[in-house]
Amino acid sequence: MTSLYVHIPFCASRCPYCDFATAPATSALRARYLAALRGEIAREGAALGRPRIATAFFGGGTPSLLDPHEIASLSDAIREAFDFTPEEVTFEANPATLDRARLEAWRALGATRMSLGAQSFSQRALASLGRTHVPSDIAPAVTAARSLGMDVNLDLIFGRPDEPDGEWRADLDAALEQVPEHVSAYPLELVLEPEEGIANWGGGGWPTVERWRIAAAAAQPDDDGLADRYELTADVLRAAGYRHYEIANWAQPGKECRHNLVYWRNGEWLGVGAGAHSHLSGRRTRQPGGLLGYLARVEHELGRIDDAAADPAVDTAILALRLDEGLDLAAYGARFGAPARARVDAELRGLDGTGLLERHGDRVVLTDRGRFVANEVFVRLL
Ligand code: SF4
Structure with a gap:
């Protein structure tokens, strides 16, 4: 028995603060990537003896922008390669790239949880983060996931550039109005050194992103301001009945993310896709973060890279x-x-x-x- 992480790197646009392995949704490499991913899934499933998958997590990138036929073909590959009878399946969603047909395809794959990158309910804050969705996208996405029986995690970011007093408190209140089963809240962290091979920086490339980050970092609340917001988050969510079970994660009783608990308990999981990490039989391995590096490795069946620093x-x-x-x-x-x-x-x-x-x-x-x-x-x- 193990857990499965699947990385879907495609995004409709690149948020300037983000360091994940992503690529444009329109990438000419999209079909080739998904074919390589299916191949990797088939080989890993066979090598591991078709184990039972206890939890699965589809992260990115933006898994929610996959088309229904792409989700269905991933589902087929996974069911062929593994005994796919998980207790929990999460997929990450962007409020701007979700529709009923896609949601139903995720449900058919077995999704029990949607992790929604809401980030904020303030238009000012979303614009300050360079996000393309608007606050009014969030509630319909939550309602639609609920109507298919899924639990909802809301991802939120605090400490945004020029964040006025009270804006974060209003965000917490708006989030609670959606009655999410789970909340993840992180301070905005801006890395000023690009990680080679990971990112497709889009637009004007890294120099533009770097300029944005320097200006955004200068406009963030100071450390005391961030600490106050974190304390407020803990107080508000605790008062609303959520358990603060991990540094940045809160859950209604029994609604903790079982998949992420596997990571935090340093359990066993297989990660497939660009930049994905694995921990199996005490060995940590990873795939290259860049799309071309990943494709070169997987298409030549070179296996994962040992994480020597682990x-x-x-x-x-x-x-x-x-x-x-x-x-x-x-x-x-x-x-x-x-x-x-x-x-x-x-x-x-x-x-x-x-x-x-x-x-x-x-x-x-x-x-x-x-x-x-x-x-x-x-x-x-x-
Ligand atoms: S923050 Fe999310 S939506 Fe934005 S680029 Fe990163 S993975 Fe894509």
């Missing part, structure tokens, strides 16, 4: 601390041995008294403040 003991400790269940040092010691446990324990004890961590017996958990500055904790474990 350290399972370090990864497991950091990932566990992202969750509200925290890091169970006893279980960690049983999995990685007493020396690994002692090392992690000693590093975390260095933070005793800082208010970033709490200990409950063998379990170490980040506090709310620790969650906001989690990277300061994680860097100690590297």
Whole structure:
């Protein structure tokens, strides 16, 4: 039994803050990419002995812009390659690229959850992020997914350029009006170094994107402003009955994303498509992020690239601390041995008294403040 991640890189347009592996929806490579993806799925399924898929996640890019016949052919390839009887199937959707026929095709594939890139309910904020959808696209997309029996995650971004006081609070209220089963809320993070081979920067290329990012970063709230917004998010969603189960994720009881929990518990999954990572039998591998690099590798059946930098003991400790269940040092010691446990324990004890961590017996958990500055904790474990 494993989990499956499928990367669909195509987007209607490129958002200037985004660093994911994407390509234009009109790319001449689209059919070739989907054929390569089906081939990769067939080979991996055979190599793994046609395992049962427990959860699946179709991310991107914008999976929701695939045409119904493209979704159906992916579905056929997956069912042929795997015992595809998952408890949860999520697909990512852009509010501007969703229609009934596409939704029904995702439902026929087995989708139980739609993760909607709403980002904000403010037209000003969406424009400041360079998004092409408008606030009035969001509610109909939620209603349509619900009508097919799917749960909904709303993806939101705070700390937008020139964000006025109160705008983020209004976003949280508008999000709650949709009664989503799940909310993901991230601060806007602007990377100023391009990752080679990953991005198709569109328009004027990287120089234009870099100029946009420098101006946007200068207009973002400062660190205190971001911390206030994060605290507000935690307070508002907790009061509304959501469990803050991961640094940036909240869920109604029982509605946590099971697929993402596999990642955070450092479990086993197969990732297919450009830039996709896998973790199988303790080995981390990945595919190239650029479309041409991916095609060259998959069409020549070269297999995935070993992720030499991966350290399972370090990864497991950091990932566990992202969750509200925290890091169970006893279980960690049983999995990685007493020396690994002692090392992690000693590093975390260095933070005793800082208010970033709490200990409950063998379990170490980040506090709310620790969650906001989690990277300061994680860097100690590297
Ligand atoms: S943010 Fe989403 S829609 Fe925008 S370019 Fe990135 S993957 Fe595509």
